[in-house]
Amino acid sequence: xxxxxxxxxxxxxxxxxxxxxxxxxxxxxxxxxxxxxxxxxxxxxxxxxxxxxxxxxxxxxxxxxxxxxxxxxxxxxxxxxxxxxxxxxxxxxxxxxxxxxxxxxxxxxxxxxxxxxxxxxxxxxxxxxxxxxxxxxxxxxxxxxxxxxxxxx
Amino acid sequence: xxxxxxxxxxxxxxxxxxxxxxxxxxxxxxxxxxxxxxxxxxxxxxxxxxxxxxxxxxxxxxxxxxxxxxxxxxxxxxxxx
Numbered sequence: 001x002x003x004x005x006x007x008x009x010x011x012x013x014x015x016x017x018x019x020x021x022x023x024x025x026x027x028x029x030x031x032x033x034x035x036x037x038x039x040x041x042x043x044x045x046x047x048x049x050x051x052x053x054x055x056x057x058x059x060x061x062x063x064x065x066x067x068x069x070x071x072x073x074x075x076x077x078x079x080x081x082x083x084x085x086x087x088x089x090x091x092x093x094x095x096x097x098x099x100x101x102x103x104x105x106x107x108x109x110x111x112x113x114x115x116x117x118x119x120x121x122x123x124x125x126x127x128x129x130x131x132x133x134x135x136x137x138x139x140x141x142x143x144x145x146x147x148x149x150x151x152x153x
Numbered sequence: 154x155x156x157x158x159x160x161x162x163x164x165x166x167x168x169x170x171x172x173x174x175x176x177x178x179x180x181x182x183x184x185x186x187x188x189x190x191x192x193x194x195x196x197x198x199x200x201x202x203x204x205x206x207x208x209x210x211x212x213x214x215x216x217x218x219x220x221x222x223x224x225x226x227x228x229x230x231x232x233x234x
Contacts, residue, residue: 036234053233054160056226058210063233084233096234116234123233126160137161139203139230 001072003080005064007055009087014094021081021099028078030105032112036096038089046131048091054126055086063124067115074151075111077102082115084123117147154221156188160229162204165195174221181206182215184225203230 002024006012014035022031038051068082083097096119100111120140127138140148154174158166166188178187184206189196198204205212207226208219219225 054163056159056228059207062210119234121231121233124228124231125233126163126229127232128161128164135164137164137229138232140232 001077001080003068003072003082005061005068005081006083007061007064008083008085011090011093012083012085012097014097017081017083017097018099021079021101025079025101027103028101028108029103030108031099031101032105032108033097033099034112034116035094036116038091038093038095040091042129042131046133049130049132050091051089051095052128052130053086053089053095054128056124060086060124063122064119067118067122070118071100071111071115074114075100075102076107077111080111080115082119084119084125086125114151117144117151120144121148154184154219155224156184157224157226159226160232162195162198162227162229165198166192174219179218180215181213181217181219181225184219185215198229199227201229204228 018033040048042048064082064084068080072080077100079101081099085095089095098112098115100108102108121144128135129138154172156170178184185199189199205228207228208223
């Protein structure tokens with residue numbers, strides 16, 4: 001399984017990521033991609049000025065590699081790509097991109113789903129939402145932990 | 154001893170701080186108490202069980218004995234994706 005990860009300091013184009021990923025494939029029959037985008041409002045409805053993703057100089061990149069590698073070990077996928085922003089992210093910009101390719105669709109769907117659930121709780125980032133009415137640090141919700149636990153068995 | 158704080162604690166205390174560690178401060182748990190005294194505004198965050206300590210890029214437990222030459226990093230709960 002080929003996988004590559006990128007810790008991105010600047011905005012990236014998810015469409016370009018997907019087209020590059022597709023260009024590297026050969027005979028896969030199923031390709032799944034996911035894009036996570038910074039929301040323009042908080043859960044309470046206040047406009048968000050920016051997200052700030054704090055990260056660790058070594059462990060963040062390593063955690064992306066670990067999650068991508070684990071997905072490759074677990075699912076029958078032939079290629080996987082993970083891109084994750086750090087630093088300041090404006091509303092509407094992509095935070096995360098995941099693409100998975102496999103001979104048949106199921107493994108690609110599952111691998112992308114698995115990577116996203118793991119990133120929410122295991123990737124080494126700390127996310128702060130700066131809204132017009134103040135800033136707050138986001139922590140994994142019970143629902144994030146439950147999604148992550150689906151893959152524990 | 155060099156201490157690094159990430160996430161919310163980084164905002165509250167600053168990314169990097171240096172502390173003089175008295176001889177009775179031996180473990181991560183002791184260090185948390187010392188830091189909580191030095192930074193009362195962050196004492197609640199410093200005592201949360203979900204806050205983890207990291208030395209040499211590995212998560213360590215509360216009983217880990219820290220050497221003065223080591224850098225201890227404190228990680229609040231992670232939130233990526």
